[in-house]
Amino acid sequence: MPLPKTDTAENPASARTAVVEARNLVKRFQGMTAVSDMSLTLSAGEMVGLIGPNGAGKTTLFNLIAGSLKPTSGEIWIGGRDVSQDSPEKRITRGVGRTFQIPRPFLDMSVLDNVLAGAQAQDGEKLFANFLRPGHVRRQEQAAREKARALLDFVTLSGLESQPAKVLSGGQRKLLELARILMADPQAILLDEPAAGVNPALLETIMKRVIALNAQGKSILLIEHNMDMVSRLCSRVVAMAQGKPLAEGTPADVAADPAVIEAYLGGAA
């Protein structure tokens, strides 16, 4: 696994490989424009914060990148390919995983089975593969279970693998969702407000796991209102307002930017 590159004069973020690129995205819903001319690049090994007042268009941008929404215009590129017309499932195989503000696990399914649900294109689901190569399918299922268990260990939920997901707290559900998307080995991870509604102890665990994933080389785009978390995790922050980029730079510079302060005050008014 490659180590993340540091941002230096010889190796500026702009010169690194783009893992995710949003190009001039526009999304209109019945006359209202949620995203208007938004461009953003997430480079290999980068951890970027996406901030902005309520209604700025951050989650809509995630939906456009992950494919649950189609843009009115503009393009999404993942790993150097135009995926604008691809389904969300196809984009997962291209290397993007996303979490939701409010995770939606299968509540009555076990924690382990919820993680296994994140495995892509298992041969075991295919009738012909089962019929023709049952041994291969059994080995693949066994490997998936081992991987799911290792991921549950990574997100500190091992002890709960047989429990139904409904017993998990909100923060634990966020960790479960993280394990589920990791089953598909995403190169880029989109995290939608991982700190929201999470108790401080679990928040530390989530932050440590996110740092560990980034140290493994995964690129991370983080929507977060918790500026302390953004400052601790991200070297670059993009601020959005009214569907457009408003400012970009270090967390301290963006937080002190008068246009950003004005956007938040306007949003709170």
Ligand SMILES: Nc1ncnc2c1ncn2[C@@H]1O[C@H](COP(=O)(O)OP(=O)(O)OP(=O)(O)O)[C@@H](O)[C@H]1O
């Ligand atoms: N499916 C939809 N239909 C109509 N309008 C929508 C839809 N999804 C989002 N919007 C509108 O688009 C705008 C941007 O919403 P979005 O959820 O992307 O903002 P956000 O920056 O993620 O906000 P928050 O920080 O509150 O989550 C809002 O005005 C929202 O009401």
